[in-house]
Amino acid sequence: MKTDLLLESLKKYIDLSEKDTDLLLSLVRERRVKKGQFLVHEGAVSRCTNFVLEGSIRTYFVDLNGQEHIVQFAIEGWWISDLNSFVMQSPATFNVQAIEDSVVLELSFENLEVLYEKVPKMERYFRVLTQRAFVAFQQRVVQNISMTAEDRYLAFQEKYPKIELRIPQKLVASYLGISAEFLSKIKKRLKEEMGSKK
């Protein structure tokens, strides 16, 4: 089953009985999204949080100059949404969009509340996940305030070696907070250094 990926994720943090697992699975819904399709639109309330089974998703926003900036990528095994919009049920400030054709499990706000009530352990699961996500963003702030674009790119490659092969470099630049042209120049420089060292 595809949902195995979700059960694996759960097993890392909590033990669920078969009954609780069945309840959880009854509360999520599989959804197929085509490349370019939106899961959340800026300004709308994000009613669901999404667990990626296949493909890749991005969360991004558009600044005052009309420029797009990528807040987060998600591939198989990751949850993605505009978290603030979802947990507060307030209008989203971000867009969530499929980069490739993808399959996700969506879990609605209402169903999550049911779940929390019937299976309090799920509070722990999402608390721990949120803590990990928090640490990841904290790490990113740290990198942004202390490293050059080149070092951030190298750190990105280190952290997401698999993602880079699947998405346009343009999106990587947008994630790193630099222009696509400059990323191109960084890559050229790195290649040349490789060459001269070998």
Place this chain on the structure above:
Amino acid sequence: MKTDLLLESLKKYIDLSEKDTDLLLSLVRERRVKKGQFLVHEGAVSRCTNFVLEGSIRTYFVDLNGQEHIVQFAIEGWWISDLNSFVMQSPATFNVQAIEDSVVLELSFENLEVLYEKVPKMERYFRVLTQRAFVAFQQRVVQNISMTAEDRYLAFQEKYPKIELRIPQKLVASYLGISAEFLSKIKKRLKEEMGSKK
């Protein structure tokens, strides 16, 4: 009582019985720290998370060039720690240090586990807090990748008007990810613009 500040924070997210409240208060410990004193040292395991009752605290790290970078400020009513070190009970990558003479309530990892077990609602409290902290850091990433230093400084002033009066500008620069000299130049420029507009 000073602990009122903690109870207020709790009341925002969950309702606790008097008994549960008493249990919580029995598990925290008041601690006075002098300006410059450390709550967590890089490399050591953060055994406690801290709720600030008075004063101000900073979380920072030192990069490979020996330069300090501020990850987070905390004033009255905020929790602060090296969250990753605390929840994973692994060596801290950050230092946590008092900026002013301060008073905090410390809650140890062991006591927090007791608390979670006896008062499952506390899972919710910390899940929600972590979500809010997550959103704050996400916001900061967004600002770092899309705004100039001047705009980030203005956003900082907007968000923490009270902090700026209490801490050296040097620390603000470190938080923003710019040099102290450059912040000085930004402020000069802003003053001149103010003058010419009025």
Place this chain on the structure above:
DNA sequence: CGTCTATTTGAATGTACTCAAAAGCGGTGG
């Protein structure tokens, strides 16, 4: 194949940093 978008490259510009020096400020001791 042709069209559209992504990537590369180069030149000119702007943003932010380093280094060095001067000015300001707060505490401390004589």
Place this chain on the structure above:
DNA sequence: CCACCGCTTTTGAGTACATTCAAATAGACG
């Protein structure tokens, strides 16, 4: 009370990092 010390802040000059704009090239897709 003031003189001095140490630290923060300001200022200026020169430099490095990153952007914009424009044009050329390469890839992807129908």
